[in-house]
Amino acid sequence: MSYSRPLIYLSGSMESKDDLGAEWRTRIITLAKTYGLPSSDYKFYNPCDEELPISDEIFPDKRTFLNSKVQNEELNPNFKSVMDAIVEHDIRALYDKSAAVILMYEGIMSWGSAGEITLAKMLGIPVVTINTCEDLNAVPGWIIGCSDVIVNNMHAALEEVIKRIEWAKLKTTRHAY
Secondary structure, rough: OOOOOEEEEEOOOOOOOOOOOOOHHHHHHHHHHHHHOOOOEEEEOOHHHHHHHHHHHOOOHHHHHOOOEEEEEOOOOHHHHHHHHHHHHHHHHHHHHHHEEEEOOOOOOOOHHHHHHHHHHHOOOOOOEEEEOOOOHHOOOOHHOOOEEEEHHHHHHHHHHHHHHHHHHHHOOOOOO
């Protein structure tokens, strides 16, 4: 899938959440409209929406898919092949087109999110983390190390993302003298 504009990648736990991480992603996308996002310049990459068409090819829904890792006490080859495609798809979206990452940290860190923010850090893509834990000491050091800024609400996260994207655009703009 190709994207015509840079993405704001929404990272956060999915497997361990009853709603598969959909609720906060829907809320932040709705809230973002008050900030002028998505716009003609940016759109959100929501893995909840992006991954379902891939897994629907073999499994009827996301929860059934996630519960099918093992078949006859061995790794289910259908699960593995779908996960390979999902991982490749998400990495491509992050690597090729993402302008920023918003990580929702709710006290549970997924392996996928850890990989996404690590890749973003390596690529110089800003990571804005929303921490919902009352105690900042509860945030893993890896998240702190990969995050450009840690905030405690969605409004602050969107303001930081906009600021960091605009700053990155200014740094790459060449002026003719």
